[in-house]
Amino acid sequence: xxxxxxxxxxxxxxxxxxxxxxxxxxxxxxxxxxxxxxxxxxxxxxxxxxxxxxxxxxxxxxxxxxxxxxxxxxxxxx
Amino acid sequence: xxxxxxxxxxxxxxxxxxxxxxxxxxxxxxxxxxxxxxxxxxxxxxxxxxxxxxxxxxxxxxxxxxxxxxxxxxxxxxxxxxxxxxxxxxxxxxxxxxxxxxxxxxxxxxxxxxxxxxxxxxxxxxxxxxxxxxxxxxxxxxxxxxxxxxxxxxx
Numbered sequence: 652x653x654x655x656x657x658x659x660x661x662x663x664x665x666x667x668x669x670x671x672x673x674x675x676x677x678x679x680x681x682x683x684x685x686x687x688x689x690x691x692x693x694x695x696x697x698x699x700x701x702x703x704x705x706x707x708x709x710x711x712x713x714x715x716x717x718x719x720x721x722x723x724x725x726x727x728x729x
Numbered sequence: 730x731x732x733x734x735x736x737x738x739x740x741x742x743x744x745x746x747x748x749x750x751x752x753x754x755x756x757x758x759x760x761x762x763x764x765x766x767x768x769x770x771x772x773x774x775x776x777x778x779x780x781x782x783x784x785x786x787x788x789x790x791x792x793x794x795x796x797x798x799x800x801x802x803x804x805x806x807x808x809x810x811x812x813x814x815x816x817x818x819x820x821x822x823x824x825x826x827x828x829x830x831x832x833x834x835x836x837x838x839x840x841x842x843x844x845x846x847x848x849x850x851x852x853x854x855x856x857x858x859x860x861x862x863x864x865x866x867x868x869x870x871x872x873x874x875x876x877x878x879x880x881x882x883x884x
């Protein structure tokens with residue numbers, strides 16, 4: 652599908668996406684969707700999921716192993 | 730002196746002056762607004778971002794320059810304003826701001842990773858922090874920490 656500024660498309664019956672503006676490599680979109688549908692940048696969603704994973708308690712042995720690795724002197728360059 | 734029950738270090742004393750405010754919380758933890766940073770000699774250089782409100786919630790952080798000595802964080806005008814930093818120039822890591830990546834333990838197949846795409850940035854003077862999601866970042870949200878090395882038993 653190819654769209655120009657001012658044109659739109661729909662996803663299902665309730666979601667409409669309009670291309671508002673194209674400037675260089677950036678595209679400005681307008682989205683009409685029901686309030687129950689969250690619209691977030693993908694980076695934000697990925698970070699949210701990653702935070703939830705990271706918040707699980709880490710095993711003390713895994714922490715010790717990580718610290719041990721971080722202190723290991725960098726391998727000397729030939 | 731108020732006490733805090735921590736996820737990793739038992740009960741600790743703290744003072745109000747050591748509390749950092751996160752007005753927006755962190756993505757997924759939007760209601761957590763107050764944290765303290767903990768450091769222990771035996772866990773250097775890791776930092777522990779302990780929630781004041783939820784004793785079980787503690788993020789493990791890796792200072793960003795330890796993860797990558799050449800790391801550049803890019804704060805836009807909104808980020809600078811939210812962190813009460815001077816507009817118009819990028820703050821210096823280690824002087825104006827603390828910048829660190831949240832570590833994830835991974836699982837059996839995937840070793841520990843750090844989210845270098847969205848570092849935690851803290852205004853050291855004002856003690857305000859937020860997680861800054863970088864757009865167009867060359868870094869991954871799952872940057873391996875043990876890059877290119879396999880975990881082998883000590884010989």
